[in-house]
Amino acid sequence: MPDTRVTSQDVARLAGVSQSAVSRVFTPGASASAATVDKVKRAAEQLGYRPNPLARAMITGKSRIIGLVVAYLDNQFYPLALERLSNALQAKGYHILVFTTPNRADNIDKIVSELMDYRVDGIITASVAMSNELTETCARAGIPVVMFNRGQDGAGLSSVTSANLIGGRTVADFLAAGGHQRIAHIAGWAGSSTGRDRARGFEDGLARHGLTPSAVIDGRFDRDTAIAATRDLMDSETPPDAIFVGNDHMAFAVMDTLRDLGLSIPGDISVVGYDDVPLAAWGAYDLTTLRQPVNRMVEATVTTLLGQIEDASKHPEKIEIEGPLILRGSARIPKDWTP
Amino acid sequence: MPDTRVTSQDVARLAGVSQSAVSRVFTPGASASAATVDKVKRAAEQLGYRPNPLARAMITGKSRIIGLVVAYLDNQFYPLALERLSNALQAKGYHILVFTTPNRADNIDKIVSELMDYRVDGIITASVAMSNELTETCARAGIPVVMFNRGQDGAGLSSVTSANLIGGRTVADFLAAGGHQRIAHIAGWAGSSTGRDRARGFEDGLARHGLTPSAVIDGRFDRDTAIAATRDLMDSETPPDAIFVGNDHMAFAVMDTLRDLGLSIPGDISVVGYDDVPLAAWGAYDLTTLRQPVNRMVEATVTTLLGQIEDASKHPEKIEIEGPLILRGSARIPKDWTP
DNA sequence: TACAAATTTGCATACGTTTGCAAAGTCGGA
DNA sequence: TCCGACTTTGCAAACGTATGCAAATTTGTA
Secondary structure, eight states, X not given: XXXXXXXHHHHHHHHTSOHHHXXXXXXXXXXXXXXXXXXXXXXXXXXXXXXXXXXXXXXXXXXXXXXXXXXXXXXXXXXXXXXXXXXXXXXXXXXEEEEEOOSOHHHHHHHHHHHHHTTOSEXXXXXXXXXXXHHHHHHHHTOOEEEESOOOSSSSSEEEEEOHHHHHHHHHHHHHHTXXXXXXXXXXXXXXXXXXXXXXXXXXXXXXXXXOOSEEEEOXXXXXXXXXXXXXXXXXXXXXXXXXXXXXXXXXXXXXXXXXXXXXXXXXXXXXEEEOOHHHHSTTTOOEEEEOOHHXXXXXXXXXXXXXXXXXXXXXXXXXXXXXXXOOTTSOOOTTOOO | OOOSOOOHHXXXXXXXXXXXXXXXXXSTTOOOOHHHHHHHHHHHHHHTOOOOHHHHHHHHSOOOEEEEEEOOSSSTHHHHHHHHHHHHHHHTTOEEXXXXXXXXXXXXXXXXXXXXXXXXXXXXXXXXXXXXXXXXXXXXXXXXXXXXXOXXXXXXXXXXXEOHHHHHHHHHHHHHHXXXXXXXXXEXXXXXXXXXXXXXXXXXXXXXXXXOOSEEEEOTTOHHHHHHHHHHHHHSSSOOSEEEESSHHHHHHHHHHHHHTTOOTTTTOEEEEEEOOHHHHSTTTOOEEEEOOHHHHHHHHHHHHHXXXXXXXXXXXXXXXXXXXXXXXXXXXXXXXXX
């Protein structure tokens, strides 16, 4: 009957060895004879012993805990990423300590302090930007940070994003090839690299076709803002016949609003999103969107982070992963379209 | 310039007091003179000292970490709950360590072991059932557990759910009053208390009106299963004119499928869900559904859990929270309907 | 068989806190 | 002014593990 609080001492006593021996048996790198390993394992099994990760963390300085800072979970993309990240890290013996935050900069300061208190081995920020000052703090404390789905100008931190510039350009090509005349953009939050890059790629892309967006509005990655923006666009003298929306979450709001106005999609107007969250494939929206390959992004995030944890001399890297445009029913498809 | 790894020793040295004094200043209950408090705070500020929670956890046995076990994050209800839980717990100085699991029982065993390794102060399981054996293990280890959105027959554990029986009954009343003739139920997973209770409440409710469900199919809280179930239902000789679906997540699938079949909602058939996730309010679905008051459920969860943590003698309690039926456009509304 | 090299083992210490205990200090009232 | 009651303080021992070091044991080689 395995009971509470059994320590390496107890195991040592039962196995007739020293506490150090027990420790060594449970420490991957350490040396112990086959005989000791056997005795100790047997005793440990019998008592139901498992090493205390907290005590271990104290002495090694490694907690095997990764801090995850996340802002909003209402955009389906993030829970999905969280789930995948947790699975991948669990498989490697790490766990995720969650910190939620409204996207206020001052708040992040506090949160990073708390993270450092817990001696997390690494930090993943999802949809959250880090000030340069904060970057510096983490670097000095030797805690690797990976920004997930957000970039940063300085070379200080690792980041994993999709190829937002290329993605924006692809959408531009697609909409231009579709023969749309007035193409508007409800952009992702201008305060985020992700939002800016998609917008820039999009405008660049249009320019190549001699076009320019009929309007660009900051949607702030927010549903209500996107709804208001859509209303404004459609109220104008020359409403758009296509809208590229900065992410799927807003695109759904846009589609709801357009239908509210009695418009047909894509008959009257095309809508293209960004992310390809599962909901985009559901019948009610059937949204044409540029996929962010969440699996590969998660994989890259974990690899980079663990790499930096295991080898502190490793340099931060900025990883961009390209995703395809997923053709569905919310936007007119050009004849002979090839991506 | 606050730097890495400053300990209470360093602060003590600078402040000219003993290390214990520093500890006492940072320990809420302890006694220290105003003069010491001042000296220590000043020194701590200057060095950028913050107590190490791991060391604290070692000695007190309290980690201020709550383990959260969660199965699937694709049903919007759970990320939302997670976010709220995290916020509420953070406000109380606790943090969430996430454990994801496919819903396999054997897996849960391992996960609970890991949780106990980390000496979590409490456990919240969301949409996950606990075996009686496991319940026993936690009880013996003195770790309080609250099951969120899932109940259990034995009296061993606390649980917080909505009033699923009453909810199911309310939906039955509503659909019966709407004059529907053949009412089917695509139920939540029969392996979950939540799914069973809603189904039972629903059948009881119909019985009161002298009705019986035209069909009951286990949808397993799964989108694909729900789609298949819907197809089966509509393929039958006497297809239903109303479907009560065990949760919103499946209800969306049902609506997509019905529309695919060219049916009009609620003209040809009414659909009612359960949860009232944000998506239910969006234009594309506009789903009539029974609300699970997530805020109050989270509040109750946190209160119960922290209560048990702070007072170990407290008994587990089973809390049920009633929610209203939210009337929207997916189901015919009876004249003069009052809940 | 003997001896050097390599491996295994135990001892003791460290990690950064909290806390029981006893000594020292503070305060008020007679 | 003196004494008891109460508060504050420092000392030292925990908490459960990892690890450097030196002693002990095993292994390999001539």
